[in-house]
Amino acid sequence: MYRVKEAFYTLQGEGAQAGRAAVFCRFSKCNLWNGRERDRANAVCNFCDTDFVGTDGQNGGVFETAEALAAHIRALWPEGLGKPYVVCTGGEPLLQLDTELIAAFHDANFEVGVETNGTLPAPEGIDWLCVSPKADAEVVITRCDELKLVYPQPLAMPERFIGVIQANHYFLSPMASPSLPEQAADPVKQSNTRKATDYCLANPQWRLTLQMHKIIGID
Numbered sequence: 001m002y003r004v005k006e007a008f009y010t011l012q013g014e015g016a017q018a019g020r021a022a023v024f025c026r027f028s029k030c031n032l033w034n035g036r037e038r039d040r041a042n043a044v045c046n047f048c049d050t051d052f053v054g055t056d057g058q059n060g061g062v063f064e065t066a067e068a069l070a071a072h073i074r075a076l077w078p079e080g081l082g083k084p085y086v087v088c089t090g091g092e093p094l095l096q097l098d099t100e101l102i103a104a105f106h107d108a109n110f111e112v113g114v115e116t117n118g119t120l121p122a123p124e125g126i127d128w129l130c131v132s133p134k135a136d137a138e139v140v141i142t143r144c145d146e147l148k149l150v151y152p153q154p155l156a157m158p159e160r161f162i163g164v165i166q167a168n169h170y171f172l173s174p175m176a177s178p179s180l181p182e183q184a185a186d187p188v189k190q191s192n193t194r195k196a197t198d199y200c201l202a203n204p205q206w207r208l209t210l211q212m213h214k215i216i217g218i219d
């Protein structure tokens with residue numbers, strides 16, 4: 001059984017695949033925060049910008065089988081066009097994504113992307129793996145396509161990951177305020193963008209990525 005908060009067709013806003021059309025499948029639940037505002041300050045991950053509680057979002061629901069979920073996601077891709085791409089996110093998708101669901105996505109002709117905090121082992125068969133470490137949570141994934149570190153995090157600064165996580169791309173993503181409506185002025189994000197920019201200028205193995213979807217006002 002799979003619990004999905006919401007699913008929507010949009011452009012990937014972050015990282016090396018930014019600008020690419022994708023169906024986002026946002027799984028419910030996370031292992032680093034229970035999603036309740038009153039518990040945010042005490043969570044391992046306390047800057048999350050996402051509501052992943054329950055199954056009540058757009059196209060959300062409970063799916064009994066991998067095939068049922070893959071068919072539901074497939075219906076959100078424009079029929080007959082391009083290479084279907086699904087990005088599994090959350091919440092923490094690796095609490096639920098298994099080899100059966102990856103196989104069902106592949107059978108539906110999807111390429112499978114994953115956005116994870118890296119604290120849980122990844123099943124085989126993922127086509128694009130993005131790891132985004134959080135605070136002092138132990139990362140168990142040591143190889144990925146992209147490492148996308150939200151910056152700054154005092155307990156997870158970039159130096160900690162060089163030589164520890166092998167990636168083809170190393171990105172810094174400026175930390176945004178957790179609960180501002182999209183496109184609202186975000187002075188915290190502005191200041192973090194300057195800090196991330198300065199870090200990339202001083203450490204050119206890191207690249208800057210921005211949350212493009214928030215800038216242009218899409219999901």
Ligand SMILES: C[S@@+](CC[C@H](N)C(=O)[O-])C[C@H]1O[C@@H](n2cnc3c(N)ncnc32)[C@H](O)[C@@H]1O
Pocket residue numbers: 030047048049050089090091092093115116117118131132148150173174175176177178
């Ligand atoms: C909501 S998370 C879900 C996937 C997974 N749990 C993770 O943390 O990677 C999706 C992406 O948003 C990023 N993110 C979450 N809150 C953010 C914030 N306040 N500012 C910038 N990026 C944020 C995460 O680091 C991750 O790359």
Ligand SMILES: Nc1nc2[nH]cc(C(=O)O)c2c(=O)[nH]1
Pocket residue numbers: 010011012013014024050089090115213218219
């Ligand atoms: N457009 C868009 N791109 C994204 N990249 C990562 C996202 C996420 O929340 O995992 C996200 C998202 O929510 N929307």
Ligand code: SF4
Pocket residue numbers: 030031032033045046047048049050052090091092117134
């Ligand atoms: S950013 Fe990811 S790890 Fe952190 S609380 Fe949100 S869903 Fe969980």
Ligand SMILES: [Mg+2]
Pocket residue numbers: 049050
């Ligand atoms: Mg997001």
